[in-house]
Amino acid sequence: MSPTAKTEIKPASGKLGILTPGMGAVATTFIAGVEAIRRGLAKPIGSLTQMGTIRLGKRTDGRSPLIREFVPLAKLDDIVFGGWDLFPDDAYQAASKAGVLSKEHLTPLKDFLSSVKPMTPVFDQEYVKKLTATHQKKGKNKADLADQVIEDIKRFKKDNGCDRLVMVWCGSTEVYRSPAPVHATLAAFEKGLQENDPEISPSQIYAYAALKSGVPYANGAPNLTVDTPALMELAKKNGVPIGGKDFKTGQTLMKTILAPGFKARLLGVEGWYSTNILGNRDGEVLDDPESFKSKEVSKLGSLEHIFQPHLYPDLYGKMHHVVRINYYPPRGDNKEGWDNIDIFGWMGYPMQIKIDFLCRDSILAAPIVLDLALFMDLAQRCGMSGIQEWLSFYWKSPQTAPGLYPEHDLFIQLMKLKNTLRHLRGEELITHLGAEYYD
Ligand SMILES: NC(=O)c1ccc[n+]([C@@H]2O[C@H](COP(=O)([O-])OP(=O)(O)OC[C@H]3O[C@@H](n4cnc5c(N)ncnc54)[C@H](O)[C@@H]3O)[C@@H](O)[C@H]2O)c1
Numbered sequence: 001m002s003p004t005a006k007t008e009i010k011p012a013s014g015k016l017g018i019l020t021p022g023m024g025a026v027a028t029t030f031i032a033g034v035e036a037i038r039r040g041l042a043k044p045i046g047s048l049t050q051m052g053t054i055r056l057g058k059r060t061d062g063r064s065p066l067i068r069e070f071v072p073l074a075k076l077d078d079i080v081f082g083g084w085d086l087f088p089d090d091a092y093q094a095a096s097k098a099g100v101l102s103k104e105h106l107t108p109l110k111d112f113l114s115s116v117k118p119m120t121p122v123f124d125q126e127y128v129k130k131l132t133a134t135h136q137k138k139g140k141n142k143a144d145l146a147d148q149v150i151e152d153i154k155r156f157k158k159d160n161g162c163d164r165l166v167m168v169w170c171g172s173t174e175v176y177r178s179p180a181p182v183h184a185t186l187a188a189f190e191k192g193l194q195e196n197d198p199e200i201s202p203s204q205i206y207a208y209a210a211l212k213s214g215v216p217y218a219n220g221a222p223n224l225t226v227d228t229p230a231l232m233e234l235a236k237k238n239g240v241p242i243g244g245k246d247f248k249t250g251q252t253l254m255k256t257i258l259a260p261g262f263k264a265r266l267l268g269v270e271g272w273y274s275t276n277i278l279g280n281r282d283g284e285v286l287d288d289p290e291s292f293k294s295k296e297v298s299k300l301g302s303l304e305h306i307f308q309p310h311l312y313p314d315l316y317g318k319m320h321h322v323v324r325i326n327y328y329p330p331r332g333d334n335k336e337g338w339d340n341i342d343i344f345g346w347m348g349y350p351m352q353i354k355i356d357f358l359c360r361d362s363i364l365a366a367p368i369v370l371d372l373a374l375f376m377d378l379a380q381r382c383g384m385s386g387i388q389e390w391l392s393f394y395w396k397s398p399q400t401a402p403g404l405y406p407e408h409d410l411f412i413q414l415m416k417l418k419n420t421l422r423h424l425r426g427e428e429l430i431t432h433l434g435a436e437y438y439d
Contacts, residue, residue: 006426009072010381014163016074017156018373019215020083021206022171023118025280025333026220026247028095029362030170030369031081035112036105038076046367048393049073049374054418056427058436071421072381073374080160083170084152084206085118086133094118098280100333100362119152122202127174129288131281142200143193149209164380166373167210167217169244172282174201174223175290176297182230186237189230207231211240216376218391219244219399220369222294227399236386241379243372243388246295246396249364251276251323251337252302253410254357259306260409262343266312270350271320271342272303277328278335280361287327299323301397302408335361368394382424390420 020027036042037050044050054070056063067073081091089097092113095106106113122145123136139145157165180199182192189208192200203223210217211226211234219225219242226235226242235242248256251274262269278286286292300321307316339355372394379388392398393413398406407413419429 007382007424009378009424012072012074012078012377012381015078015080015161016373016377017080017082017160017162017165018369019153019156019165019167019210020081020170020369021121021167021203022169022220023083023085023089023091023094023116024170024172025098025100025282025362026365026369027083027170028091028098028113029100030366031091031116032095032101032106032109032113033366034076034079034081034370035109039108041105041108044076044367044370046364047370048367048417049371050076050367054421055430056422059434060437067421070425071378074164074377079373080162081116082156082160083116083118084121084149085171086121086123086131086136088118088135090114090118091116098333098362100360119156122149122205124202126198127201127203128172128285129175129290130285131172141194141196142205143190146193146205146209146212149206150213153209153213153215164377165213165215166376166380167206167215168369168373168376169203169206169218169220169223169225170369171203171221172285173221173291173294174203175288176293177201177224179224179228183224183228184230186230186233189228189234201225204228204231207242208234211235211238211242214238214240216241216243216380218242218372218376220247220365220372222246222297222397224294229402232386239380239383239385241376241384241388242386242399243376243391244395244397244399246299247365247368248394248396249361249368250335250357250359251339252299252396253364254337254339254355255302256306256408256410256413258341258353259303260411263307263312263315266315268315268344268348269303269307269319269341270344271322271340273320273322273340274299274337275322275324275326276335276337277326277331278333278361279327279329279331280333282361283325283327283329283335286325292325295325296323297397299396301406305406305408333361335359390417393417
């Protein structure tokens with residue numbers, strides 16, 4: 001394919017502030033990891049922006065630079081961290097309580113992590129039933145709360161000398177909600193903020209404040225947030241990238257690795273039963289059926305989109321897909337996820353596959369937070385606004401243009417991401433046709 005015109009990309013000069021509403025297990029593992037990498041104490045394992053390469057040109061050209069050398073990304077040394085949380089613990093205290101990283105890794109970073117302190121949050125217990133905030137913003141209505149977040153963003157940027165900011169939601173999973181009339185247009189949403197509409201959640205208030213401030217927003221939880229017409233309208237109006245939702249880490253990552261393989265070989269699937277035990281604060285929040293419902297909906301979508309039962313009714317038309325999460329404190333952040341997959345092959349003969357993934361949730365999520373922050377910042381410097389579908393790679397439930405089905409296959413997602421980067425730099429897109437090697 002012929003090269004495309006090179007996109008003009010503003011340089012990644014100055015500091016990039018990464019703001020996380022929610023400074024629990026995921027956010028503090030991310031912050032501690034970036035600082036450990038900066039000090040040469042760890043490697044950025046799991047991060048495409050830091051360790052990934054990208055092939056350019058023909059297979060015989062031998063050009064495979066690191067992604068971070070191919071596109072101008074913010075440097076880790078230029079990142080500063082900020083956020084909000086329901087609890088006033090600094091990042092060292094929060095990371096110690098989360099129990100993801102050991103003392104051996106946290107103690108050398110104590111001075112730095114103790115300096116990262118959460119701002120006062122916007123909270124509404126209707127949206128996270130299992131947690132009670134020890135401090136939260138007070139305001140005359142939701143518009144006032146949004147203004148206070150906008151002020152926080154402004155102050156953070158000034159105090160830390162940031163050139164640019166991005167916001168990545170790392171807060172708890174809110175209860176399941178469908179879009180309401182208040183989400184239909186930006187005007188309706190702004191009226192709803194003034195009138196304290198109960199359908200406007202805290203995450204939507206942060207997202208609104210970010211987009212109003214020209215700050216890209218990535219939604220790490222399955223919350224209904226920037227996937228509403230009102231906030232999509234605001235993102236477009238202000239030229240800000242958005243994306244979501246729900247970091248693709250453990251079980252769904254495995255599904256989107258395996259399912260494309262079964263489909264490629266036309267193996268049928270009769271059932272896919274997934275269950276998890278999880279003992280961290282996230283697990284506690286998901287123990288509430290309404291928050292679990294948000295997660296369940298986000299997790300269920302992947303297989304249906306990969307298998308396309310309408311195109312392959314004999315193979316996937318009657319598949320039973322079940323997802324369970326059980327809160328089990330002894331395991332802390334070390335989730336155990338089991339999958340039982342009932343597949344069938346030639347002449348319908350049944351087979352079974354069992355997976356037992358003893359994973360570490362926040363260890364899998366931290367590099368995703370980093371990559372999303374860096375790529376969202378890149379997108380903004382390229383003038384790309386609205387939904388960033390090329391970042392579907394990172395999401396359990398990728399946001400797409402209305403009416404467009406999401407792409408869940410991890411390998412297609414990666415190809416799309418890399419082709420987007422090639423496109424931005426005016427390099428040939430890779431089609432894998434390869435006919436030229438045989439001319
Ligand atoms: N770890 C993973 O693999 C993974 C994968 C996908 C999605 N997620 C999602 O990422 C989010 C964070 O996960 P975690 O393990 O760090 O959870 P956590 O419970 O350790 O941290 C979440 C933090 O958010 C805070 N919070 C809740 N509502 C808030 C608000 N309105 N404003 C500011 N802070 C708020 C809580 O006080 C808590 O400290 C969860 O929604 C989780 O479902 C995690």
